[in-house]
Amino acid sequence: NAGVTQTPKFRILKIGQSMTLQCTQDMNHNYMYWYRQDPGMGLKLIYYSVGAGITDKGEVPNGYNVSRSTTEDFPLRLELAAPSQTSVYFCASRYLANGDFAEAFFGQGTRLTVV
Amino acid sequence: RKEVEQDPGPFNVPEGATVAFNCTYSNSASQSFFWYRQDCRKEPKLLMSVYSSGNEDGRFTAQLNRASQYISLLIRDSKLSDSATYLCVVRGSGGSNYKLTFGKGTLLTVNP
Numbered sequence: 336n337a338g339v340t341q342t343p344k345f346r347i348l349k350i351g352q353s354m355t356l357q358c359t360q361d362m363n364h365n366y367m368y369w370y371r372q373d374p375g376m377g378l379k380l381i382y383y384s385v386g387a388g389i390t391d392k393g394e395v396p397n398g399y400n401v402s403r404s405t406t407e408d409f410p411l412r413l414e415l416a417a418p419s420q421t422s423v424y425f426c427a428s429r430y431l432a433n434g435d436f437a438e439a440f441f442g443q444g445t446r447l448t449v450v
Numbered sequence: 451r452k453e454v455e456q457d458p459g460p461f462n463v464p465e466g467a468t469v470a471f472n473c474t475y476s477n478s479a480s481q482s483f484f485w486y487r488q489d490c491r492k493e494p495k496l497l498m499s500v501y502s503s504g505n506e507d508g509r510f511t512a513q514l515n516r517a518s519q520y521i522s523l524l525i526r527d528s529k530l531s532d533s534a535t536y537l538c539v540v541r542g543s544g545g546s547n548y549k550l551t552f553g554k555g556t557l558l559t560v561n562p
């Protein structure tokens with residue numbers, strides 16, 4: 336199993352450009368998440384999905400969009416990049432059925448700089 | 451009170467020391483608690499879940515005090531390889547059971 340795979344690992348964008356951060360998992364997990372982590376701050380939830388076709392906003396969704404057409408993939412779209420979106424982005428997944436203590440697995444992160 | 455609040459750190463300790471991290475959470479209905487470890491420029495990884503009765507995994511002990519809404523992590527006999535940021539994580543309850551809320555993390559540096 337590859338686990339959670341994110342691409343790209345690094346990206347520099349100019350203000351106003353758009354891009355898609357890719358995330359795929361091969362563990363058949365139902366829940367998937369996108370977080371951003373700013374220096375010295377905790378992870379903030381951007382969007383999450385409880386299964387294919389179902390997505391919902393987290394704490395900081397403005398400026399982002401997501402889709403979940405398959406169980407495996409959960410891409411994050413930035414339409415008009417702004418300097419405030421400079422951050423490290425982590426995708427995560429977990430299988431939540433009856434287990435309260437299901438572990439969340441994270442991708443290696445995407446370091447995005449908007450200039 | 452913030453949803454999840456941790457000791458701000460950083461902690462600098464010598465090898466072999468015992469170090470304790472504290473975390474408080476605001477939602478008394480929260481059911482599941484975790485400690486994650488994050489190495490520099492890496493993704494978070496689960497260190498251990500925190501059970502009501504407390505649990506131990508080698509040199510690591512986690513405790514939960516529901517009455518005080520307090521979680522702790524104790525590391526005994528610190529190793530250089532324990533240097534990392536430790537994240538306290540709380541899972542929401544009821545309609546928010548999808549949600550994992552992360553503390554800001556506490557940086558630990560173990561010195562030779």
